[in-house]
Amino acid sequence: MIESKHIEALGQMLGGKGLLTGPADMAAYETGARYDKGSAAFVARPASTAETSAVVSYCVKNGIALVPQSGNTGLVSGSTPDATGSQGILSLDRLAAPFDLDRINRTVSAGAGLRLSEVNRRLEEAGLFFSIDLGADPRLGGMIATNTGGSRFLRYGDVRRNVLGLTVVLADAAGTVLELGSGLRKNNTGVDWKQLFIGTSGAFGIVTECVLNLEPLPRQTATAFLVPSAPDRVPDLLVAMEDALGSYLSAFEGMSKNAVSAALAHVPALRNPFQGGLVPDFVILAEISRTSPPREGEQPLDAVLEDVLAGIWEREDAPLADAFVGPPHEMWALRHALSEGVKHSGRLIAFDLSFRRGDIMRFLAHMKAEMPARFDGVTICDFGHIGDGGVHFNLVVPADDQRLAGPGFEAALREWVFKVAVEDFGGSYSAEHAIGRKNRVFYDRYTPGEIRRLAAGLKALTSPGPLGSVTF
Numbered sequence: 250m251i252e253s254k255h256i257e258a259l260g261q262m263l264g265g266k267g268l269l270t271g272p273a274d275m276a277a278y279e280t281g282a283r284y285d286k287g288s289a290a291f292v293a294r295p296a297s298t299a300e301t302s303a304v305v306s307y308c309v310k311n312g313i314a315l316v317p318q319s320g321n322t323g324l325v326s327g328s329t330p331d332a333t334g335s336q337g338i339l340s341l342d343r344l345a346a347p348f349d350l351d352r353i354n355r356t357v358s359a360g361a362g363l364r365l366s367e368v369n370r371r372l373e374e375a376g377l378f379f380s381i382d383l384g385a386d387p388r389l390g391g392m393i394a395t396n397t398g399g400s401r402f403l404r405y406g407d408v409r410r411n412v413l414g415l416t417v418v419l420a421d422a423a424g425t426v427l428e429l430g431s432g433l434r435k436n437n438t439g440v441d442w443k444q445l446f447i448g449t450s451g452a453f454g455i456v457t458e459c460v461l462n463l464e465p466l467p468r469q470t471a472t473a474f475l476v477p478s479a480p481d482r483v484p485d486l487l488v489a490m491e492d493a494l495g496s497y498l499s500a501f502e503g504m505s506k507n508a509v510s511a512a513l514a515h516v517p518a519l520r521n522p523f524q525g526g527l528v529p530d531f532v533i534l535a536e537i538s539r540t541s542p543p544r545e546g547e548q549p550l551d552a553v554l555e556d557v558l559a560g561i562w563e564r565e566d567a568p569l570a571d572a573f574v575g576p577p578h579e580m581w582a583l584r585h586a587l588s589e590g591v592k593h594s595g596r597l598i599a600f601d602l603s604f605r606r607g608d609i610m611r612f613l614a615h616m617k618a619e620m621p622a623r624f625d626g627v628t629i630c631d632f633g634h635i636g637d638g639g640v641h642f643n644l645v646v647p648a649d650d651q652r653l654a655g656p657g658f659e660a661a662l663r664e665w666v667f668k669v670a671v672e673d674f675g676g677s678y679s680a681e682h683a684i685g686r687k688n689r690v691f692y693d694r695y696t697p698g699e700i701r702r703l704a705a706g707l708k709a710l711t712s713p714g715p716l717g718s719v720t721f
């Protein structure tokens with residue numbers, strides 16, 4: 250597909266480690282975290298911003314399409330090439346430098362190819378961390394391009410709230426390098442261009458370096474599983490917890506019985522923490538944390554949580570039926586195993602939805618009531634970040650279900666879910682996974698024409714070359 254002279258030129262630019270063309274070497278880059286398998290013309294792995302600029306410039310001048318890829322944990326077919334074999338993967342996995350901690354500014358300047366776990370491992374000694382927390386281990390560039398949310402959004406916000414500067418390479422003939430922001434926390438001197446590259450799936454440019462806000466590591470943490478008195482009381486429970494705990498509350502994660510049961514069935518390392526092994530219909534994992542070390546005479550955090558829960562439970566018409574405090578690592582292990590458990594329960598059709606917080610449980614109740622009549626045999630295994638309105642609305646279909654073989658079953662299911670979520674409940678069809686080939690059709694459907702025209706104008710202005718798995 251790509252002329253051999255281009256492969257040779259890229260090879261000279263990048264050296265042995267920097268260009269992969271063999272099928273076995275490229276396979277992992279061509280295969281997505283969950284669904285997709287594409288076919289790449291090559292994998293280019295620049296090791297610096299300058300090399301990235303040179304590769305991008307060459308590809309733009311020669312009309313070669315590039316798909317940026319970081320940790321390849323995205324779930325909307327954004328980081329992998331299509332099946333044509335004509336796109337090159339621009340892997341940013343070698344962009345490991347710099348790593349400059351500014352302790353006083355509480356920021357780090359980091360290469361976009363660093364993994365989240367590596368960043369946090371290196372920051373631990375300074376008592377700091379990059380506060381986005383999730384069940385995968387992405388790289389910084391991909392987190393920025395998807396504006397990752399995660400389980401502690403409730404307290405720390407998303408990536409957008411924590412990026413203070415970016416270095417970006419544009420897909421134009423020059424491979425222009427932009428330095429956008431330098432770690433200033435306050436800077437209102439015109440358009441904040443860095444925001445254009447956050448959450449836009451790499452369509453406007455490639456992130457090669459970033460300056461991130463850091464947070465003090467929590468020194469004390471307590472967690473509890475909460476059983477609401479009824480699913481529709483979950484919003485009242487959330488408000489009661491926020492009223493009582495203020496900014497101590499760092500997570501409020503919802504888990505359905507089906508999702509928890511799937512995790513317990515398929516992840517052997519987990520212990521069933523529920524009395525008699527009976528999993529409640531809906532469980533909340535609540536976390537509170539303090540960044541100060543324990544002080545003499547101060548009530549331990551477990552006791553604070555127990556007191557608050559007892560106070561809520563004793564209320565007349567309490568939104569809480571039951572609760573127990575337990576070890577954070579065990580409780581989070583169950584929460585983080587939900588994806589894995591659900592994945593092994595049958596054929597998974599997953600949705601990353603969000604709603605105003607008061608609408609989540611209404612949406613879930615509506616879908617549970619309607620599903621049997623519309624798509625009999627489909628099991629809802631939902632869980633999500635209830636505290637910030639996010640729902641991983643997972644549908645599991647038995648793998649041997651004959652309807653899966655026929656055309657249109659999955660498409661009809663998707664159409665219905667998106668219609669109800671977006672049109673009837675005013676939600677988002679992509680809460681935190683951004684846009685990829687998988688949900689592109691819904692971008693076209695649900696983005697107003699004026700906004701699409703503006704986005705196309707910005708694309709022409711920034712990166713007119715063929716970049717990313719979707720074009721805005």
Ligand SMILES: Cc1cc2nc3c(=O)[nH]c(=O)nc-3n(C[C@H](O)[C@H](O)[C@H](O)COP(=O)(O)OP(=O)(O)OC[C@H]3O[C@@H](n4cnc5c(N)ncnc54)[C@H](O)[C@@H]3O)c2cc1C
Pocket residue numbers: 282316317318319320321322323324327328341361382383384385386387388389390391392393394395396397398399400450451452454455456457588681682684685717718
């Ligand atoms: C088990 C599991 C749990 C998850 N939980 C969550 C969760 O709780 N919250 C959440 O938000 N997400 C979650 N995700 C999704 C995923 O981990 C995030 O979207 C992640 O931030 C993607 O980062 P990545 O490095 O893997 O990017 P990739 O998958 O490599 O790329 C994602 C997108 O960004 C573009 N891109 C990549 N690097 C760059 C770059 N340097 N410059 C420009 N564009 C680039 C790609 O082209 C693609 O469109 C989960 C995924 C898994 C598998």
